[in-house]
Amino acid sequence: MPDTALVVGGTRFVGRHTVEELLDHDYHVTIFNRGNHDNPFADRGAVDHVEGDRRDETDLKAAKLSVQPDIVIDCVAYYPADVDIATDLFSDVDGYVYISSGDAYGEEEIPKREGETPMRPCTAEQAVDDSGETYGNRKAEGDREIVEAANEGVNAMSVRPCIVYGPHDYTERMDYWLDRVANYDRVVVPGDGQNLWHRAYVEDVASALRIVAEEGEPGAFYNVGDWTAVTLEEMLELIADAMDTEIEVVHAGERELAAAGLSPDDFVLYRDYPHLLATGKLADLGWESTPLDEAMARTVEEHRESERDGSEYDPGRGNEETVLGVLDTL
Known part of the structure; x- marks a missing residue:
């Protein structure tokens, strides 16, 4: 039996390329989303689809029970609570990977390094805000949830891309x-x-997500960007x-x-x-740009x-x- 992967999101940009990356490495892949966007894998038998709202804990739990994934790639966790719920629900998987952001860093340093450059703070109000101004704060707090989950024994990791570009980039x-x-x-x-x-080619982000799920250290953050x-x-x-x-x-x-x-x-x-x-930490896992x-x-x-x-x-x-x-x- 191939390893099973659940991709939360999975049809638009980073998620779409992540599904392709996982298929190329012989995973059986299921995507979980609300079905609001065209599914590029609708005619491909290798990709299953479970419809639901990732912010509905019941839907997310149903997806887990249906798929029983070995790894989970979370492309659409935009609030700290999303990460908290997911790391609790998927506490027994081999690897849960949260897509954070280079915007989570709270100081201007060249380069920004995992574990050294401070993260943005996040107030209770920012944690539930939906504006662009608090995006980095919310991503940083999601990273703190990853650390907390890892401290409780969950194989949870974070990947921090910079600006992502490549085919199918709906941001334009x-x-x-x-x-x-x-x-x-x-x-x-x-x-x-x-x-x-700094920019990151989307296929490289997808390979980083897979590699970190397979080889990453629980509680660790991994930057990804063009070498x-x-x-x-x-x-x-x-x-x-x-x-x-x-x-x-x-x-x-x-x-x-x-x-x-x-x-x-x-x-x-x-x-x-x-x-x-800085992307050397990711490269040490075997990732290449x-x-x-x-x-x-x-x-x-x-x-x-x-x-x-x-x-x-x-x-x-x-x-x-x-x-x-x-x-x-x-």
């Missing part, structure tokens, strides 16, 4: 830049293009190479951007202070087949043309 953050490179010869980037926001972190400008060069095109990256400072009513923060994946996660050119080639290929363009993050091409006009007069 990378799609904005993919669309810009595909459609324009000159691409405006804020600052000098050297800002660094080689690249700047925003280097990312655009990777995209251009994958698209077999050439672009001119145009740097725009705060003054030039202000001419069009823009600021650096209006550009997605821009971060003023570098965000870099996909070469950047391969990761971007797969990302570009799927982007071209999709209808995503990242327009939610578009600062307006007209505004960019204004900035370009200002720069051309300097």
